[in-house]
Amino acid sequence: MTCEKVQSELVTCWGSTEQLSVTVAEHLDGCETCRAEALMLQRTRLLLTSLPEEEAPDGFTASVLERLEQEGPARSWLESIGNLVIPVRQPQWARVATVGLVLALAVAGGAMWMGQSNQLPDEAQLATTVPVPSQTLMENAELEELLRRHQTFEVTQPLADDMGVGLVMYTSY
Amino acid sequence: MSRLTPGNKKALRGLLPIEAALILTMCVGIAVAAPNPIDLLRRSIAARGTVDYAGIRTIVLFEQGEKVQGVEQRVQCDAPDRMRITILAPPAQAGSVCIHNGSVRWDYHPQESRAIRTPTASQQQIVAERLEELAQLGKNVRGQHIGTEKIAGRDAHIVKIYTRDGVPLKKSWIDTENYFVLKTQRFDSSGRVRSSSYFTKIDFNPQFAAGLFDFSPPSDCTTVEGSRPSQRMPLNRAEQQAGFHAAIPSYMPPGFAFQRNRVAVIDVEGQRALWLPFSNGADTFSLFQRRGDGPSEPAMHGRSLIWHAGPYRFTLLGPLSEAEMRRIAGSVRP
Numbered sequence: 001m002t003c004e005k006v007q008s009e010l011v012t013c014w015g016s017t018e019q020l021s022v023t024v025a026e027h028l029d030g031c032e033t034c035r036a037e038a039l040m041l042q043r044t045r046l047l048l049t050s051l052p053e054e055e056a057p058d059g060f061t062a063s064v065l066e067r068l069e070q071e072g073p074a075r076s077w078l079e080s081i082g083n084l085v086i087p088v089r090q091p092q093w094a095r096v097a098t099v100g101l102v103l104a105l106a107v108a109g110g111a112m113w114m115g116q117s118n119q120l121p122d123e124a125q126l127a128t129t130v131p132v133p134s135q136t137l138m139e140n141a142e143l144e145e146l147l148r149r150h151q152t153f154e155v156t157q158p159l160a161d162d163m164g165v166g167l168v169m170y171t172s173y
Numbered sequence: 174m175s176r177l178t179p180g181n182k183k184a185l186r187g188l189l190p191i192e193a194a195l196i197l198t199m200c201v202g203i204a205v206a207a208p209n210p211i212d213l214l215r216r217s218i219a220a221r222g223t224v225d226y227a228g229i230r231t232i233v234l235f236e237q238g239e240k241v242q243g244v245e246q247r248v249q250c251d252a253p254d255r256m257r258i259t260i261l262a263p264p265a266q267a268g269s270v271c272i273h274n275g276s277v278r279w280d281y282h283p284q285e286s287r288a289i290r291t292p293t294a295s296q297q298q299i300v301a302e303r304l305e306e307l308a309q310l311g312k313n314v315r316g317q318h319i320g321t322e323k324i325a326g327r328d329a330h331i332v333k334i335y336t337r338d339g340v341p342l343k344k345s346w347i348d349t350e351n352y353f354v355l356k357t358q359r360f361d362s363s364g365r366v367r368s369s370s371y372f373t374k375i376d377f378n379p380q381f382a383a384g385l386f387d388f389s390p391p392s393d394c395t396t397v398e399g400s401r402p403s404q405r406m407p408l409n410r411a412e413q414q415a416g417f418h419a420a421i422p423s424y425m426p427p428g429f430a431f432q433r434n435r436v437a438v439i440d441v442e443g444q445r446a447l448w449l450p451f452s453n454g455a456d457t458f459s460l461f462q463r464r465g466d467g468p469s470e471p472a473m474h475g476r477s478l479i480w481h482a483g484p485y486r487f488t489l490l491g492p493l494s495e496a497e498m499r500r501i502a503g504s505v506r507p
Contacts, residue, residue, distance in 0.1 A: 025366075029319045029331075029333060030319070032320065035320065035322070139474065139479075142441060142442060143475065143477055143488070143490075145400065145441070146461055146477070146488055146490055147490060148289070148291055148399050148400070149400060149403065149448065149459070150458075150459045150490050150491065152291075152293060152294075152402055152403075153459065154457045155299055156299055156302045156303060156306065157452050157454060157455065157456075157457055158214070158218065158303045158304070158306040158307035158310050158454055159214070159307075159310070159342065159343050159345075159454045159455035160303075160455065160456075161354075161357055161359075162221070162248075162256070163258070163271060163273065163278070164230065164232075164248055164258040164271065165357070165370050167246075167258065167260075167280075168232045168242065168246075168368075169234070169368070169476075169492045170475070170476055
């Protein structure tokens with residue numbers, strides 16, 4: 001796989017290496033350039049998601065609508081908003097492009113923010129993914145006992161994680 | 174074919190020491206640039222018994238590539254033997270704690286008003302056992318040092334471990350200074366990330382409040398006493414004690430092997446049960462076999478699979494996918 005294809009996949013997931021295809025993950029292991037690209041995207045995402053939410057000042061919406069009416073129907077709404085933030089002496093394409101960029105960043109930032117807030121799913125989400133157990137109380141007690149025994153063996157394995165990770169692996173019991 | 178003339182031979186003799194020096198320099202350079210991955214793992218196991226720390230860790234689980242669970246924990250460790258893990262999120266589990274102090278582990282779940290006290294081996298014993306197992310495992314896996322990366326503001330070596338067949342098992346990010354494991358990823362048998370655990374904050378000079386690692390269950394809480402660690406033995410001895418033969422699965426996921434010398438006989442519901450452990454070094458699954466009934470078709474209960482075949486009841490337990498567990502169960506012939 002080429003660096004170009006890998007970087008294209010990285011862009012779609014903003015540098016997160018958790019959900020990459022195996023081929024891309026393997027490529028990243030051996031490619032310093034693509035790892036640097038992933039890191040840069042992760043930092044950009046962090047920057048976007050850490051921006052505080054800003055409230056629009058009182059009367060902002062009304063003033064925008066009023067200005068739009070004054071500009072008349074001949075101009076596109078994108079161009080009209082551009083006039084609010086970019087001086088009229090600047091070329092039209094610059095005003096439109098600037099607004100487009102700001103909107104794209106806002107949408108991307110919002111999407112990433114939503115993505116991050118979904119990282120720790122709530123109970124309702126988990127309920128749909130974890131099968132509901134139907135065992136009797138006795139079976140529950142037996143399974144719990146066997147699980148504790150299993151975990152004591154698990155932590156002795158050379159590549160095992162510590163007991164905190166094991167706690168999460170078996171939370172659905 | 175050209176033959177070496179005396180002049181050429183003389184020139185070659187002059188070159189050989191230079192070439193040898195160059196090769197030696199390259200070898201030293203490679204050795205310095207790429208640390209031995211198994212040696213890094215060895216140091217990281219030893220660091221568990223020596224490094225004090227306090228940090229915040231996120232653990233995310235995936236199934237078939239989909240995120241299914243995320244947990245945030247505060248982890249505090251006063252090496253070698255005292256550790257406290259507190260669940261911070263999700264809210265339904267927040268406040269649950271797991272405390273390891275010497276040779277006792279407490280699990281307390283305030284939502285259920287329940288505490289479980291389990292006698293365990295000491296951290297030093299666990300570290301010694303893991304180092305011994307690593308020496309054995311080194312023959313069955315291969316490691317690769319991928320490079321370095323920053324995790325929680327610390328420089329870390331990235332080490333990836335594969336089975337001999339090239340199936341990835343685990344990726345670890347190991348602190349370059351003290352060899353503490355800052356991040357891990359574990360893979361399923363198709364090579365997808367199955368779990369990811371990483372510190373977002375870490376402090377290696379923590380101050381611990383007095384009593385942080387002590388635990389006394391609240392008066393209104395139910396206390397459950399866990400079993401003592403089991404004695405492990407070779408399969409034939411365990412079969413003699415249990416009074417029946419083990420049914421070993423003929424299918425195992427890639428990289429897994431039956432731990433023939435680490436079988437145990439335990440008491441379950443008044444019956445002697447064989448505890449058959451399987452491991453690939455990173456993940457383990459256990460098959461419990463005892464006389465008794467159960468569902469004739471394998472049925473999932475949480476992360477375990479229970480079924481009945483011949484005079485035996487089987488319970489298969491471990492962090493495997495349901496498909497893998499059913500395939501293993503299908504290969505058990507009592």
